[in-house]
Amino acid sequence: MFASMIRSRPALRANTVLLLAALFLLLAANSRFWHVVLPLAPAGFAGAGFVLAFAALLLVLVAILLLPLSFKPLFKPWLGFVLFVAAGAAYFMDHYGAVVDRFAVQSVAETNLQEGGEWLSWKMLWTLLGLFALPLAALCWVRIDWQPFRRELWSRVKLALGLALVLALAAGLGGRQVAPTLRNHRELGHLANPVAVLSATLSYAHELHHTVNVVAAPLGRDARRADGMAAGGKPVVFVLVLGESARAASFSLDGYARDTNPELSKLPIDYFGNVHSCGTDTAVSVPCMFSNLGRSDYKESKAAASENVLDILSHAGYRVTWYDNNTGSKGVAKRLDERDEYNGQDPRFCGKAGCFDELLVENLRAELGAKTDDRVVVLHTKGSHGPAYYQRYPDAFARFQPACTTNELQRCPREQIINAYDNTILYTDHIVARAIRALRDDDKVDSALLYISDHGESTGENGLYLHGAPYLIAPESQTHIPMLLWMSDGFRARRGSDAACIAARRGAELSQDNLFDSLLGLLGVRTTAYRPALDAFAGCAKATAAQPAH
Known part of the structure; x- marks a missing residue:
């Protein structure tokens, strides 16, 4: 029987196989694209023209994407690769509402194996089977009726001309409505699978090319500390806790009905309820917030080509240490002391799923007990990173039940997803509160935490x-973020x-654009790089406040 199937393999021209593959991708790998387009179609004949x-x-x-490598011997490997990429993109689009842009590609490229493994599921396997494995098997079974190269080349030219004619005819049917629809629904450009993947990958490669081996230009080398924060007396310890995927709407400090901040609400903190992020993913927001560029001017290549606020704090005499339980500092701390705790071995906090963020607080406690210099400590948490929310907190913080206990969010009722997510916020509340209490209880240092x-x-x-x-189409839930500040009495007195x-x-209306100058202001650093207008706390300190150097 198998031999009979081999003998009966159909022989098709390359153009035919190419068009069949394109048609399959159009119909099978673009359900999210059509989910957006079809409701926009007008009624009647005009609607049919619109869809066509x-x-x-x-x-x-x-x-057109498939054409360049549609020659022997690359044809089948190239089609197979495109099928695989399209199947993966379709899974994330269909099940998580994801879109594909340069930053999504960057996030995938910069993830680690443990985090990547959290996405694996049976649902993903079945999706890959249906959108990749089965069409790949059909592709391998079909024989290509190859013609001499010149004839193949001429056939591709004729195919390209035919495609142009089809596009012109379709434009006559409904083209007048296509352009304004694309302008008003920009997400469509990020949902056209696999074209969006290729476009995003090329954009990411272009940006990466301009960041590789870039030497950061000096910034704020004139930095020095104002009188109240000058070295001497008690050591100054400033802790920056960098959250992950925490939205303000789920903080009870921000008005959320559930008590997700039971510990922080009992501490003397200032919570800022109108803060927005620079981006909607870690790969953008982290380097952006530490740069002096701001969201409107941010480019990864520009940020990489300059030192950042942590470098300036180091120039001013603070020892800067970055403890990471996430996917790294994205280059922010590469010139400083960056320590990866993601694969920690402490059995109290670490297991097969990685380490809980409480390990970072233990690092901080060790800092307090062993160091006597002025320092800035960054704790980069895993926070509320999904989709495996249930792995982000110990059982003691599984207060909101029933919680979704799978990385396949589509299998859980939304209420269970929210319960699991709220448990991550509850644990973040504990982590930040515990760090504050560790600082508060150490009377040998003057400390603050942001x-x-x-x-x-x-x-x-x-x-x-x-x-x-x-960002242009991102919902408020992805950009509205929590921020809070605590100061010890000693730190507050030194800063005035x-x-x-x-x-x-x-x-006040704030954003991550304010972080650069606010850190300089809080830590009393004088430098020409400081911009008082962007310091969220400018004017709230006495004579020791940071001022531009003269």
Whole structure:
């Protein structure tokens, strides 16, 4: 029987196979694209023309994508690769509401094996089987009726001309409505599978090319500390807790109905309720918030080509240490002391799923007990990183039940997803509060702590999950983030900080654009790189406040 199947393999021209592959991708790997397009179609004949115009546009784009490597011997390997990429993209689009842009590709490229393993599921396997393995088997079974190279080349030229004609006819049917639809629904450009993947990958490669081996230009080398924060007396310890995927809407400090901040609410902190992120994923927000570029001017290559605020704090005499339980500092701390705790071995906090963020607090406690110099300590938490929310907190913090206990969020009712996510916020509350108490109880240092999340998170609103939406169309849940500040009495006295002035800023419109200058201001650093207008706490300190150097 097998021999009979081999003998009966159909022989098709390369152009035919190419068009069949493009048609398969158009219909089978673009359900999210059509889920957005079809409801936009007008009624009647105009609607049919509208849909046909979009179908022709996407079919032509996919076929053009396949054309360059459609010659022997690369043809089948190239089609197989595109099928695999499209199947993976379709899974994330369909099940998490994801879109594909440069930053999504960057996040995938910069993830580690443990985090990547959290995405694996039976649902993903079945998706890959249906959208990749089965069509790949059909592709391997079919024989290509290859013609001499010149004839093959001429056939591709004729195919390209035919595609152009199809596109022109479709434009006549519904093209007038396509352009404004694309302008008003920019997410469509990130949902056209696999064209969006290729475009995003090329964009990421271009940006990466401009960041490799870049030497950071000096910044703030004139930095020195104002009188109150100058070296001497008690050591100064400033802790920056960098959250992950924590959204303000799920903080009871921000008005959320559930008590997700039972420990922080009992501490003398200032919570800032109108703060927004620079990006919607870690790969953007982290380097952006530590740079002096701001969201509107941020480019990875520009950020990599300059030192950042942590470098300036080091120039001012602070020892800077970055403890990481996430996917690294994204280059922010590469010139400083960066320590990876992601694969820690402490049995109290670590297991097969990695380490809980409480390990970072133990690092901080060790710092307090062993060091006597002035220092800045960054704790980069795993926080609320999905989709495996249930792995982010110990059982003692599984307060909200029943919680989703799988990485296949689509298998859980939304209420269970929210319960699991809220448990991660409850644990984050504990981590930050425990760090504050460790600082508060050490009377040998003058200390302060600032917590800020890198970006927010979607938990099913409008069918969206996780994060990473293009900023222009990102929901508030992915950009509105929590931020809070605590100071010891000794730190507040050294800075001359006015508690009432800082409290009055709690509702101010802030963003991660303010972090660069706010850190310099809080730590009393004088430098020409400091911009008072962007310091969230400018004017809330006495004569020791940071001022531009002259």
